Amino acid sequence: MRVLILGAGAMGSAVGGFLADAGHEVTLVGRQSHMRAVEERGLFITGIWGERLVRRLTTRTTVSGLKAGAFDLILITVKSYNTAEAVRSIAPLVDENTLVCSYQNGLGNAELIAEAVGWERTVGARAIFGVRVLEPGSIEITVIANPTALGVYGPSAPADRVRAIVAAMEAAGLPTVYTDEIATVLWSKVAYNSALNPLSALLDVPYGALLDTDHTRRIMIEVVEELYAVAKAMAVPLRPAGADEYITLLFDELIPPTAAHYASMREDFVHRRRTEIDALNGAVCGYGEEYGVPCPTNTLLTRLVRAREHALGVW
Numbered sequence: 643m644r645v646l647i648l649g650a651g652a653m654g655s656a657v658g659g660f661l662a663d664a665g666h667e668v669t670l671v672g673r674q675s676h677m678r679a680v681e682e683r684g685l686f687i688t689g690i691w692g693e694r695l696v697r698r699l700t701t702r703t704t705v706s707g708l709k710a711g712a713f714d715l716i717l718i719t720v721k722s723y724n725t726a727e728a729v730r731s732i733a734p735l736v737d738e739n740t741l742v743c744s745y746q747n748g749l750g751n752a753e754l755i756a757e758a759v760g761w762e763r764t765v766g767a768r769a770i771f772g773v774r775v776l777e778p779g780s781i782e783i784t785v786i787a788n789p790t791a792l793g794v795y796g797p798s799a800p801a802d803r804v805r806a807i808v809a810a811m812e813a814a815g816l817p818t819v820y821t822d823e824i825a826t827v828l829w830s831k832v833a834y835n836s837a838l839n840p841l842s843a844l845l846d847v848p849y850g851a852l853l854d855t856d857h858t859r860r861i862m863i864e865v866v867e868e869l870y871a872v873a874k875a876m877a878v879p880l881r882p883a884g885a886d887e888y889i890t891l892l893f894d895e896l897i898p899p900t901a902a903h904y905a906s907m908r909e910d911f912v913h914r915r916r917t918e919i920d921a922l923n924g925a926v927c928g929y930g931e932e933y934g935v936p937c938p939t940n941t942l943l944t945r946l947v948r949a950r951e952h953a954l955g956v957w
Contacts, residue, residue: 643810646713646735647671648705648728649720652773655781657717657745657816659685659696664814669700669713677701679779688776689783691815704731711737715807718755722748722921725755733758741765741803743792748921749832749929752795762798765807766824767791768831771817787900789817793824826879833869833880833888834896835905836922837862840943842905843917844950850901853893863889864939869926875933907947914954919947 643666647654650672662668662685670677684697702708713735720728725746736742736759743765744751756764771786792808794801804820811818821827838849841858845851852858870885882888910917923940930937 643667643714643807644712645669646705646708646716646732648716648718648732649724651676651719652775652781653745653769654717654719655680655685655775656687656771656773656783657719657811658699659687659694659781660691660814660816661811662698663694663696664810665698666810666814667700668698669702669708671702671705674703675778676775677703679777683779686780687783688780689773690786691783705735708735710735711739713740716740716742717745718742718751719745721916722746722751722918723916725751729754729758736763741800741807743767743807745769746921747831747835748918749828749925750921752828756795760798761795762800764795764799765804766793766795766828768821768824768827770831786817789819791819791821791824791827793821793827795824823879823881826881829869829873829878829880830888832922832925833866834892836869836926836940836943837865837892838897839905839907840919840923840947843907843911844943844946846908848902848904849897853897853901859893861939861943862892865923865926865943866892868930868935868937868940872926872930872933872935872937875935876929911950911954914956916951916956917947919944923947 645661645666645668647658648671650670658668658670681701684695687694716732718728741763742755742759744755745767752764752766769790770788772784773781775781792804794804808818808820841852866889867885873880907917924944926940927937
């Protein structure tokens with residue numbers, strides 16, 4: 643495949659590195675310091691999937707000068723608040739044979755892509771593995787919860803091509819599966835992130851501590867109940883089907899293995915970076931307003947995170 647990865651930080655570099663090492667033609671677009679290091683020394687990957695040095699990568703800091711039809715697959719791996727700008731930049735590169743994949747967190751990214759290139763060229767992805775940049779040109783794969791899931795949003799999209807992409811990623815060493823329920827899978831991840839990330843960041847505690855008090859348990863329950871009500875209004879099927887079932891799953895099975903983990907949103911606060919709250923709780927609130935579903939707890943958490951960003955001088 644000919645693959646363009648826009649926003650090649652930790653996650654994008656990992657996917658691009660493994661694909662390039664497997665023989666695919668990969669172009670990374672990312673920050674200058676990281677791209678320069680990769681160009682000069684190659685991309686060094688370490689962590690739970692072993693060590694490798696990947697040199698077969700083309701690096702760029704912008705998409706300027708690239709031509710339409712030059713890529714079979716474009717992966718967007720920028721933060722969700724940069725999706726609109728990213729889509730505008732790659733739209734001229736898309737032709738009838740190009741697929742564009744939102745390899746990102748949160749809700750609303752696929753919709754922005756589809757507005758520009760059509761649902762028939764839009765691919766969704768749910769990635770649940772952790773990567774960090776150790777230094778420019780060097781990344782570490784830290785943890786994986788489940789294989790990455792790729793899927794399309796309707797019958798007009800080429801599911802067979804996406805299945806072939808899944809097979810290529812799996813063969814390259816990136817655990818990946820195909821799903822016929824990409825929206826369901828993405829909403830389930832958002833339920834997890836929305837319940838845990840703002841509280842972990844605002845209270846400066848790991849996930850496990852959120853089970854220690856009735857206060858935080860009640861907040862997480864309300865976040866999930868509101869999200870399920872919004873999804874029902876939008877006719878998005880969720881797994882498990884009911885909020886009570888999901889809350890039991892969250893408390894008994896999902897949180898305990900990651901009890902010592904802090905939300906990446908906390909790291910955003912530490913490094914005075916903008917968070918992705920608008921694609922998580924903020925997105926739930928936005929859809930709730932559109933569909934007439936009150937979301938007071940998600941709204942409060944969104945406002946608190948935005949207030950914290952403002953206090954840190956992010957805005």
